[in-house]
Amino acid sequence: MTDLTVRAWGTPGFSQPLEPVTITRRPLREDDVLIRIEFAGICHSDIHTMRGDWGEREYPLVPGHEIVGIVEQVGDKVLNYRPGDRVGVGCFVNSCGQCHPCELGEVSYCEQGPVLTYGAYDGGELTQGGYSQAIVVRESFVVAVPPGLDPAAAAPLLCAGITTYSPLRHWGAGPGKRVAIIGMGGLGHVGVKIAAAMGAEVTVLSHSTAKRDDALRFGAARHVSTAVGLPEDLHNYFDLILNTVSVDLDTSAYLGLLRFDGALVQLGLPGLPLQTPTRMLTTRRRSLSGSLVGGIRETQEMLDFCAEHGVTAEIELIDAEQINQAYDRTVASDVRYRFVIDAATF
Numbered sequence: 001m002t003d004l005t006v007r008a009w010g011t012p013g014f015s016q017p018l019e020p021v022t023i024t025r026r027p028l029r030e031d032d033v034l035i036r037i038e039f040a041g042i043c044h045s046d047i048h049t050m051r052g053d054w055g056e057r058e059y060p061l062v063p064g065h066e067i068v069g070i071v072e073q074v075g076d077k078v079l080n081y082r083p084g085d086r087v088g089v090g091c092f093v094n095s096c097g098q099c100h101p102c103e104l105g106e107v108s109y110c111e112q113g114p115v116l117t118y119g120a121y122d123g124g125e126l127t128q129g130g131y132s133q134a135i136v137v138r139e140s141f142v143v144a145v146p147p148g149l150d151p152a153a154a155a156p157l158l159c160a161g162i163t164t165y166s167p168l169r170h171w172g173a174g175p176g177k178r179v180a181i182i183g184m185g186g187l188g189h190v191g192v193k194i195a196a197a198m199g200a201e202v203t204v205l206s207h208s209t210a211k212r213d214d215a216l217r218f219g220a221a222r223h224v225s226t227a228v229g230l231p232e233d234l235h236n237y238f239d240l241i242l243n244t245v246s247v248d249l250d251t252s253a254y255l256g257l258l259r260f261d262g263a264l265v266q267l268g269l270p271g272l273p274l275q276t277p278t279r280m281l282t283t284r285r286r287s288l289s290g291s292l293v294g295g296i297r298e299t300q301e302m303l304d305f306c307a308e309h310g311v312t313a314e315i316e317l318i319d320a321e322q323i324n325q326a327y328d329r330t331v332a333s334d335v336r337y338r339f340v341i342d343a344a345t346f
């Protein structure tokens with residue numbers, strides 16, 4: 001079998017706008033799945049990578065790690081997928097498989113570093129992401145997209161969905177638990193929906209009030225504007241706070257919102273180191289932690305949960321021609337709430 005040539009959108013060089021490019025996919029190995037891509041979400045980390053915020057890469061580079069498509073062909077030893085199945089691919093396409101986190105199925109925390117879906121080296125081959133017509137991925141890094149989910153609106157679940165689902169599960173969000181989500185963008189809005197579906201009481205903490213109605217519609221019990229400071233009556237209140245924004249916040253002030261045994265979990269990456277007096281942790285046995293994307297098994301669990309509870313992302317579907325404009329609008333927070341590219345337009 002020979003390489004498969006596919007059309008894609010990527011950047012031809014450092015910090016350049018995206019344009020049509022042609023890439024090749026490897027011939028199918030025995031454990032590979034060839035996926036004809038239907039939809040690809042635009043994640044903020046695509047923009048950071050493409051615009052050079054995280055350094056120079058090898059080019060051309062095609063981003064995209066929120067991928068939904070249909071299986072077209074499978075290798076001889078593939079057990080779980082058949083042509084015609086709808087599947088998804090998220091942030092990783094390989095990991096060492098041997099280290100402690102890998103043995104636990106937590107590939108995001110692979111001690112060798114998981115192999116990212118784009119811009120990484122997988123056995124010497126540069127990975128290229130989902131802004132393309134097709135992708136070849138090992139079966140063990142493919143998840144099934146349940147029939148109940150709208151495939152375009154499900155695409156962002158592969159990154160934004162699992163990034164919020166994983167800490168919500170880990171810290172026990174559910175009935176009787178009070179959860180706050182800081183920021184309601186691409187990540188946050190899915191987090192609100194998932195936390196509410198888990199049965200938690202959800203509060204959105206947001207600088208502006210512009211998304212208040214949406215927050216309530218997504219299942220939040222309340223929306224609190226933080227523009228004039230954090231309300232007194234929320235001190236010692238929450239069991240879990242997920243911070244989805246990457247701006248530098250007053251960590252101590254947010255820790256003060258946690259009640260006994262509560263946890264503040266960072267999902268975004270602020271520029272400055274986090275700082276807080278230690279007593280903010282000791283007095284109520286609070287935790288300050290961080291979380292990455294979940295593993296593959298947990299991603300499948302998340303998709304099944306979302307199908308069962310009717311949770312998908314709110315999306316604006318665009319053509320490939322609109323990608324650069326969509327990047328500008330995402331940076332300007334001018335999207336409700338995630339752009340998804342129709343792969344038929346690549």
Ligand SMILES: [Zn+2]
Pocket residue numbers: 043044045046065091159160
């Ligand atoms: Zn992402």
Ligand SMILES: [Zn+2]
Pocket residue numbers: 095096097098099100101102109110111112113
């Ligand atoms: Zn590993």
